[in-house]
Amino acid sequence: MHFTSTRSLRDVTSAQAITRGLAEDGGLFIPKEFPKISGELVNRMINMDYKARAREVLALYLTDFSADEIARSVETAYTGTFDQENPAPLVELRPGLNILELWHGPTCAFKDMALQLLPQLLTISAGKTVPGRTIVILTATSGDTGKAALDGFADVPGTKIIVFYPQNGVSAMQKLQMVTQKGDNVAVCAIEGNFDDAQNGVKQIFADSEMKQYLDSRNMEFSSANSINFGRLAPQIVYYVSAYCDLLRQGKLRRGERFNVTVPTGNFGNILAAVYAREMGIPIGRLICASNRNNILTDFIRTGIYDRNRPFYTTTSPSMDILISSNLERMLALLYGNDTAAVSNLMSQLAKTGRYAVSAEVLTRLQSEFFGGFCDDAGTAETIRQTFRNYHYLCDPHTAVALNVYEQYLRETGDDTPCVLASTASPFKFAAAVLSAVRPGILPADEFEMVTALAETTGLLVPKPLAELKNLPILHNGCVTKENMKNFIRSVLS
Numbered sequence: 001m002h003f004t005s006t007r008s009l010r011d012v013t014s015a016q017a018i019t020r021g022l023a024e025d026g027g028l029f030i031p032k033e034f035p036k037i038s039g040e041l042v043n044r045m046i047n048m049d050y051k052a053r054a055r056e057v058l059a060l061y062l063t064d065f066s067a068d069e070i071a072r073s074v075e076t077a078y079t080g081t082f083d084q085e086n087p088a089p090l091v092e093l094r095p096g097l098n099i100l101e102l103w104h105g106p107t108c109a110f111k112d113m114a115l116q117l118l119p120q121l122l123t124i125s126a127g128k129t130v131p132g133r134t135i136v137i138l139t140a141t142s143g144d145t146g147k148a149a150l151d152g153f154a155d156v157p158g159t160k161i162i163v164f165y166p167q168n169g170v171s172a173m174q175k176l177q178m179v180t181q182k183g184d185n186v187a188v189c190a191i192e193g194n195f196d197d198a199q200n201g202v203k204q205i206f207a208d209s210e211m212k213q214y215l216d217s218r219n220m221e222f223s224s225a226n227s228i229n230f231g232r233l234a235p236q237i238v239y240y241v242s243a244y245c246d247l248l249r250q251g252k253l254r255r256g257e258r259f260n261v262t263v264p265t266g267n268f269g270n271i272l273a274a275v276y277a278r279e280m281g282i283p284i285g286r287l288i289c290a291s292n293r294n295n296i297l298t299d300f301i302r303t304g305i306y307d308r309n310r311p312f313y314t315t316t317s318p319s320m321d322i323l324i325s326s327n328l329e330r331m332l333a334l335l336y337g338n339d340t341a342a343v344s345n346l347m348s349q350l351a352k353t354g355r356y357a358v359s360a361e362v363l364t365r366l367q368s369e370f371f372g373g374f375c376d377d378a379g380t381a382e383t384i385r386q387t388f389r390n391y392h393y394l395c396d397p398h399t400a401v402a403l404n405v406y407e408q409y410l411r412e413t414g415d416d417t418p419c420v421l422a423s424t425a426s427p428f429k430f431a432a433a434v435l436s437a438v439r440p441g442i443l444p445a446d447e448f449e450m451v452t453a454l455a456e457t458t459g460l461l462v463p464k465p466l467a468e469l470k471n472l473p474i475l476h477n478g479c480v481t482k483e484n485m486k487n488f489i490r491s492v493l494s
């Protein structure tokens, strides 16, 4: 099994792809060919638990890992870290519509599914490619990724993690989750500025030769935990394969029968994992790509034109407030049959003009595979309210966007193929938006009062990791300008 770049041909192992994160040509690492899941393997997986399924699927990609390395990684990632035995349960909302709950991990968002496993995969990969070096994870976050990465890497031997977040750009709950993070190898710091400032600062530091030398001299190496790393994608493929096995086991699907997948989408990582599962032979039909008011992907799927020259909106589903969906580059590679020149051309147009258009042929294929739709904050709130009223199921705003778009899909196409809908966060993580949707009246001023009120209104339990936050000491209260990020890193690493 080999990996190559979306922008030029090369041959790297999975360990190299995971250690480096990004290819030197600026492209993303993709599998040269997709491994197939045989009918015999599906038969065996139907009766396996999640961890055993994960071992089988990962082994198909990580062929330079030993079976023992994969088994140990999976065991560490999914034992005692999630609030139930199965990290990704499938819950039937109504016949034909199944919710894949991906938020039972330590930070209550779907990022845990990958970020509990990435530290194991990364340290094993680094041991194979840059033995003896300490890996320094540098991450800019707009909320969910930072905490999930901190939790995953905390006290992992051979690693350090530094997270920067925009001072006024994350929710109160997200900020508290980060500034209370424990661990001897973790550092968290606010940036004066917005998410773009934090992100650009981190990118500049990655490219800074002086910083590289500084790390070299300490036998250290930078790496990234963001969703362009194949080590984050691989664990996400597992839960779509697992959902198929669960549908078969529950008798909701017959062998080989298709199901559709609906995903609330930002960086295009989660939905791409479903595409990869389909390439491996899982019978996935239509991919329903749901966006909030930042509906650049809806427009792309409908017109074939990707254009980021548009206003940026802040919404109640902040993890999808994004104008550059990095993982879309991997989708383009697939649509263009790994034509590296075509993908490079589109990406340089995007860098220069903020815009590109795909060929007519590619647009036809894109539209046959995907349905794109979006919903605004009012529609999101209405969906949270109706879903709770009709099914007594409480969903977070990101999941509500997906449910809203799925209903649009049903109305427009009449396609009632069974559907798996990815639910990406606990409703308690976005208590303000969810509470105001299900309980009319004035919101409490304090985040924890909102969480308590939401539990009282719905009769649900507050997830433990969020309830516990209230009593944790603040361990990280630094805030620096973008210019001082390098000094902060030096002080952490010295």
Ligand SMILES: *Cc1c(COP(=O)(O)O)cnc(C)c1O
Residues within 6 Å of the ligand: 109, 110, 111, 144, 145, 227, 264, 265, 266, 267, 268, 269, 270, 271, 319, 320, 398, 424, 425
């Ligand atoms: C990150 C995130 C998303 C978007 O996922 P992508 O893989 O970036 O498309 C959706 N919902 C929540 C809650 C998230 O944290």
